[in-house]
Amino acid sequence: MMKTFFPILCLTVAFLSNGCGAVTDPIPNSPAPVWNVEQYYLPLKNIGASITYCRKTQTTIDTIKMTMQGNDDSGLMLGNQYCYTTDLSKTNSRLFDYYFTMNDSEAYTLGKLSCGQTDKYWLDLKAPLTVGQTWSFSNSNGSYYVTNTYTAKVTRRGVTMKMPDGKVYDDVAEIIYASKSGDTTVKWFAKGTGLIYSTSKNPDSDFGKEMRIVNQ
Amino acid sequence: MTSVIEDRIIEYFEGSLNDADSAELLHRVSVSPEIRDLFHQHEKLRETAHSAMNSAVISPSLEASIFAKVEAMASAKSRKKAVMVFSRQSAVVAALAIMLISGSLGYFVPKYISDNKLAQVAALTQQSPSQLLSTLGKPITNNLTSLIPSTTSTSIEKTGSAVIHSRRATSSQSDNQLSQVHNLSSASTQDVAVGNNLMSKNIAATEGSTTELISSNPALMPKTSQVSDLGGNRRSLQDLRYSDEQTASTFEVGIQTSSGFTYPASATTISPFADQRLSLGYHLTENNVVGLRVGSGLYQQLSEMSPTNDGGVVYMSRHIETKRNFNEELFYTHLFPISLGAPFLLEFTVDGGIIPNGYNIGLECGVRIPMNEHFMFDAAFALSRIHTNSLSTEQIVSSTQVTKPVVFESVDMQNTLNGRLHYGLLYRF
Numbered sequence: 087m088m089k090t091f092f093p094i095l096c097l098t099v100a101f102l103s104n105g106c107g108a109v110t111d112p113i114p115n116s117p118a119p120v121w122n123v124e125q126y127y128l129p130l131k132n133i134g135a136s137i138t139y140c141r142k143t144q145t146t147i148d149t150i151k152m153t154m155q156g157n158d159d160s161g162l163m164l165g166n167q168y169c170y171t172t173d174l175s176k177t178n179s180r181l182f183d184y185y186f187t188m189n190d191s192e193a194y195t196l197g198k199l200s201c202g203q204t205d206k207y208w209l210d211l212k213a214p215l216t217v218g219q220t221w222s223f224s225n226s227n228g229s230y231y232v233t234n235t236y237t238a239k240v241t242r243r244g245v246t247m248k249m250p251d252g253k254v255y256d257d258v259a260e261i262i263y264a265s266k267s268g269d270t271t272v273k274w275f276a277k278g279t280g281l282i283y284s285t286s287k288n289p290d291s292d293f294g295k296e297m298r299i300v301n302q
Numbered sequence: 303m304t305s306v307i308e309d310r311i312i313e314y315f316e317g318s319l320n321d322a323d324s325a326e327l328l329h330r331v332s333v334s335p336e337i338r339d340l341f342h343q344h345e346k347l348r349e350t351a352h353s354a355m356n357s358a359v360i361s362p363s364l365e366a367s368i369f370a371k372v373e374a375m376a377s378a379k380s381r382k383k384a385v386m387v388f389s390r391q392s393a394v395v396a397a398l399a400i401m402l403i404s405g406s407l408g409y410f411v412p413k414y415i416s417d418n419k420l421a422q423v424a425a426l427t428q429q430s431p432s433q434l435l436s437t438l439g440k441p442i443t444n445n446l447t448s449l450i451p452s453t454t455s456t457s458i459e460k461t462g463s464a465v466i467h468s469r470r471a472t473s474s475q476s477d478n479q480l481s482q483v484h485n486l487s488s489a490s491t492q493d494v495a496v497g498n499n500l501m502s503k504n505i506a507a508t509e510g511s512t513t514e515l516i517s518s519n520p521a522l523m524p525k526t527s528q529v530s531d532l533g534g535n536r537r538s539l540q541d542l543r544y545s546d547e548q549t550a551s552t553f554e555v556g557i558q559t560s561s562g563f564t565y566p567a568s569a570t571t572i573s574p575f576a577d578q579r580l581s582l583g584y585h586l587t588e589n590n591v592v593g594l595r596v597g598s599g600l601y602q603q604l605s606e607m608s609p610t611n612d613g614g615v616v617y618m619s620r621h622i623e624t625k626r627n628f629n630e631e632l633f634y635t636h637l638f639p640i641s642l643g644a645p646f647l648l649e650f651t652v653d654g655g656i657i658p659n660g661y662n663i664g665l666e667c668g669v670r671i672p673m674n675e676h677f678m679f680d681a682a683f684a685l686s687r688i689h690t691n692s693l694s695t696e697q698i699v700s701s702t703q704v705t706k707p708v709v710f711e712s713v714d715m716q717n718t719l720n721g722r723l724h725y726g727l728l729y730r731f
Contacts, residue, residue: 109687113566114713246699246710254699260709272613274707283707285614296614298707 117244117257119214126259127193127211128280130154130170130186137280138301143294150297151175152184169201184292194223198292206292208263209238210273210281215259217243225265234265247274247282251300255282307337311344371645371672374551374730375588551730554583554591556680558726564602564624565719576600577722581633589637589647596630601657602718603627603690607698609708616704620695620712629662631655637670646671649682660690662720670728678728686720 120126129135133156141150153173168189174181185196191213197206209223219240226233242260249255255276263271271286282299289295310327313319319327331341558581561574579597586592607620633653640648651666668682693701695712702708 109717110566110719111715111717114715242709242711246695246712248699248702248704248708248710250704250706252704258709272615274709283615 116217119216119219120243120259121213121215122190123193123211123213123215124188124190126215126275126277126280127188128152128154128172128186130172130188131156136302137299139293139297140300141294142296144289148176149300150181155183169196171201174198208236211259211261211275212238215240215243217241234267234269236263236265236269236271238263247276249282249298249300253299255279258282308340308344311337311341315344315348368645369675371639373675374672375639551676552585554581554585554593554728554730556581556583556726556728558680558724560599560684560722560724562684562720562722564600565721566715572600572722577724579724583633583635589639591633591635591637593633593635594630595633595653595655596628598626598628599720599722600624601627601629601660601662601688601720603657603660603688604692604713604715607712614706616706616708618698618702618708618710618712620692620698622713622715622718625658627657629655629657631662633666635666644671647678649680651682651684653684653686657688659692660688662686662688664720666724668724676730678730679725680728681723681725684720684722684724686722688718688720690716690718692716 128137132154134154136151136153139150139152141148151174153175155171155173157170168187170186170188172184172186174184182198184198185201187194187196187201192209193211195206195208195210206225207223208225209221212219212221217240220237222235222237224233224235239262240259241262242258245258245260247255247258255274257277259275259277261273261275263269263273269286269288271284271288271291273284274282276282279299279302281297284293284297286293286295307327307330310319310323314324314327331338558579559575560577560579562572562576564572577597577599579595579599581593581595583591583593601624602622603625605620605623607618610617610619631653632655633651635649635651638648638650640646647670649666649668649670651668652664653666654663655661664684664686666682666684668680671679673679694714695710698712699710702710
């Protein structure tokens with residue numbers, strides 16, 4: 087009897103020692119909801135940090151450098167402690183300051199006016215950041231006469247994105263912003279980096295038809 | 303003198319007599335009519351007791367099934383080991399198994415054995431000793447009557463599937479004395495009424511035809527070169543049913559279907575009859591089978607990485623999907639004959655094979671239930687690890703050359719688990 091059971095026992099042990107854990111691979115879990123969206127947004131608090139983007143508009147291709155300047159003084163005076171300013175510049179020329187607001191639950195673009203007023207309000211991220219999460223916001227895109235309502239939706243979380251320069255970003259969130267006017271903007275935010283890529287059908291977007299991170 | 307020669311005869315039938323003494327005994331049987339008569343009386347008594355019990359309990363279909371099983375346990379290769387496999391001990395075990403199968407007899411026979419009295423035979427047959435002896439033929443009656451000892455010492459020995467009832471006599475006894483023994487013992491065997499009925503039926507069936515029964519069954523015929531001792535070392539259960547030229551089945555073919563589950567990615571319900579497989583096995587020995595299986599089944603495997611271009615981005619996605627694939631595998635099965643009311647076999651199998659773009663290894667545990675000499679119902683629960691040969695997401699990302707941003711959406715699950723309940727038929731040939 088032992089002569090029989092022993093080989094079977096060995097085979098069973100071998101089979102199991104191949105790894106109880108290795109019998110199957112772990113179940114791929116859906117990424118957990120993110121409640122602090124700051125980690126997926128621009129490093130606005132990191133004064134002096136800069137990100138370089140390659141921007142394509144309808145007619146031109148240029149490189150924009152965004153340098154973080156921290157909390158905006160005027161914003162603080164107004165009591166908006168979450169307003170941050172960045173310096174946008176092209177090669178050999180300074181463009182303008184660009185303003186953002188960011189807290190744990192929301193991160194949005196104010197535009198180039200100031201912390202006190204916005205001409206291109208754009209709610210980039212809203213907690214919880216999880217696939218299927220949606221939110222809406224109104225955007226005038228600098229116009230006094232037209233306001234579009236955008237619906238944003240998180241369509242992917244935790245995916246990997248590889249750029250043409252070979253740089254790979256893990257844990258990327260994809261958000262699609264769509265309006266009834268026909269504009270569809272898609273932005274990809276990488277954890278720890280912020281905006282890494284965006285596409286837009288809006289010809290008047292400050293970020294052009296396409297903007298892609300090229301250096302950090 | 304009579305007791306000594308009778309002791310020899312009894313020892314001969316028990317298989318405990320050595321070859322020299324056996325030869326001497328057979329010689330004396332051949333030259334002495336008295337000894338020959340005594341020899342034949344014992345032989346017929348043993349055969350009658352055996353056949354009575356045997357056919358009283360086992361229905362023809364069950365008997366066929368059992369002997370098919372027994373036959374299956376002696377392959378051509380293992381036949382050389384038949385002496386070992388079907389040794390006295392094995393035969394006893396097999397006999398016990400048969401008794402268990404037979405249910406009621408399995409209950410009655412131990413009592414029958416333990417009481418150790420000739421009268422129990424009469425009680426079981428619900429006949430008087432005279433009637434019982436008359437069923438064995440007049441010469442036996444006369445002889446046994448004359449051989450009943452004053453202090454009755456009856457031994458009933460069970461070896462193999464036979465119950466051997468032998469009697470040692472030192473002096474003559476009358477029919478009345480035998481009746482007394484019968485009356486005493488019949489009172490203690492009232493609780494074996496069912497067995498009595500069965501035995502009665504059998505005795506009735508064999509009454510007056512003992513000689514015919516014995517002569518019609520070669521296995522029961524005494525041979526000079528082979529002791530017709532059911533409990534001896536030289537006879538097996540198989541020999542009771544099949545002649546030596548009977549060939550054993552060494553191949554088996556099976557067809558099975560299955561249902562079950564897949565872990566962890568059960569995207570699709572594995573409905574009944576989802577999988578099918580055909581197996582061809584070869585019995586290395588009676589209880590060890592190797593073979594080849596081909597099947598069609600549902601497997602959870604990684605899909606190919608498929609790119610889709612959406613505007614300025616390329617999406618590369620890969621996920622677990624349910625695929626129907628063919629597989630070919632080798633298996634090794636070890637069988638454990640078991641008898642719990644009916645004969646069946648436990649089977650333990652290890653297998654491994656290939657599937658498109660992967661492989662599977664598994665363990666199975668199941669049962670085989672003989673339906674007749676050739677067919678068996680087979681059911682087994684199998685756990686198989688399904689492995690898909692594929693690159694990890696990291697490897698794919700690093701090896702992919704991109705000209706525009708690429709979004710990789712992929713899971714790394716190369717290994718899944720299939721749980722299946724396979725059920726079907728096996729045919730041995």
